[in-house]
Amino acid sequence: MPARGNALTRRIRSSGGKLLRRFGLLPGGMPDGIGDDAALADATLDGDVVVYFPDTQDSLYQLRTWYGPLRELHRAQGVTIVCMDSRTAGSLRAEMDLPVVTIALDATLDSIILRSDTKLVLYVNYNPLNTAALRSRSAIHVSLLHGDSDKVVSVSNQIKAYDYSFVAGQAAIDRLERYTTLFDAPARCIPVGRPSLDTDRVEATSRADDRPTVLYAPTWEGGQSSAAYSSLNSHGPAAVRSLLAAGLGVIYRPHPLTGVRVPEYGETDRELRELVESAGGRVSTDRPLQHDFADADLILCDVSAVMGDWLPTAKPLLITRSADPQARDAATALLGMSPRLAAPDASRAGSLARELIDHDLLREERVELIEYYLGNTAPGASLARFLEACERLSARRDELWARIREQEHPAADDSA
Incomplete structure (x- = not known):
């Protein structure tokens, strides 16, 4: 017998649950x-x-x-x-x-x-x-x-x-x-x-701010301890203050799920928004990531997908080290070669970022990794591979499904 689910699910499926659905009173993630x-x-x-x-x-x-x-x-x-x-x-x-x-x-x-x-x-x-x-x-x-x-x-x-x-x-x-x-x-x-x-590709545009600029793009708090990579609470306030004190422009791009699981992260998010806006920086919530990439000289990020997406810019990156002892990485080459920022060093983020922007000693090594992580990054090449893969698998499905249907419904025996 299939599992009936927990008590909340059973109530939602009841007539009372129908009212909850109709009037938008469900828990946010359901x-x-x-x-x-x-x-x-x-x-x-x-x-x-x-x-x-x-x-x-x-x-x-x-x-x-x-x-x-x-x-x-x-x-x-x-x-x-x-x-x-x-x-x-x-x-x-x-x-x-x-x-x-x-x-x-x-x-x-x-x-x-x-x-x-x-x-x-x-x-x-x-x-x-x-x-x-x-x-x-x-x-x-x-x-x-x-x-x-x-x-x-x-x-x-x-x-x-x-x-x-x-x-x-x-x-x-x-x-x-x-x-x-x-x-x-x-x-x-x-x-x-x-x-x-x-x-989503964008061309570089003239900036309103001529200061060297850091994109701070932390991930959310994660659904479990092994995936608790967010630096927002452990690094964020000290790091952003350090970046601003070093005379750097700051783009703060909060993760859309920030604070969904742990309310304290939402409180820190509000603190950083106020801090960045009061210093003339940008809080980026409503524009493509590629625009933020184009406007930044360095990214300060957690272990997340933005690491690989940033790679084709060929610009330096500084990756935080999770303060949660239970967090685990599935480490590959980029994570192993990149500078890391531990929570106790967050107050030095400004000087570290300045040094990486002015003296990017790892640029050639990162450029060599682009193809390993992303394949051919020439304009349009990835999209073409995606469309071709979908077309090829669609054809394979037709072949496989025709074979299954034939086995399930064999043609009538003409010799009968």
Whole structure:
């Protein structure tokens, strides 16, 4: 018998739960399950590809990193985004022009994927709710994730649930081979670079601030102790004050989930916003990451995906060392060669940043790592690899599914 879930889930599924969903009183991380199921009873989905995103609006940043590539994939093969939360679906419809539907019932999802002859289902995270779509055996399931990093989530055992994973480059494959047992990374991983770096590419522009500028981009507090990489509380205030005291411009880019799990991080975030704005810096919350990259001379960041995305700029970086003794890295070459900033040294961030900007002794070594992490970074190359991989897997799905259907429904014996 399938698990019935916890008491809260059972209450939400009751008639009282329906009222909670209808009036928006659900806990923040729980999808409301207000679906278009009735209207979809006999419908089919547009295109060959489904992006399954059962999350709430808090996690939309994960899907936003794929907006550009998904628009191009929609032009090539047709894409429908399937949500489990009507509020998330509403935000998606306002932000992009791809078809979006909300499906609450597993039975609706399974039948519409089969009826639509969906070839690929793409996922941008490891949400346990992804299993609703993963049940479908008529499509190929591909993990995209929303960044490539040395976080332990990048080598999660959950990767085994997906038929294939699109990864940034050889570094990701090597990381998985090193840290993930019983997983054939070379066979199951397809390097596509970072297609969003192509679609979100910006040219350097003249700056309003002519001071050398540091981008401080901490990650959030993480969902578990082994992934507690955020420097916001341990390093943030001292580091930002040190950067400003050294005469450096500061761009502060808070993570969208800051303070969601630990309220104290939200309090520190508000403190840093006030500090940076009062000093004439920028708090960046509503513009593409590539704009912040273009305006900065150095990045101060945690162990996160921005490390690899920053690499093609060829500019120096300073990576924090987590103050949480339980945090674990899935270390690769970039993390091993880069300068690290421990919490007790946060008050020296300004002088360290000045030294790295003025004397970038590791530039050539970082440039040599670009292809290892991202493959060919020529404009358009990553996007082309992404689209080609989707087309190739779609063709493979058709071959495999035709074989399965033939085994299930063999042709009548003409000799009878």
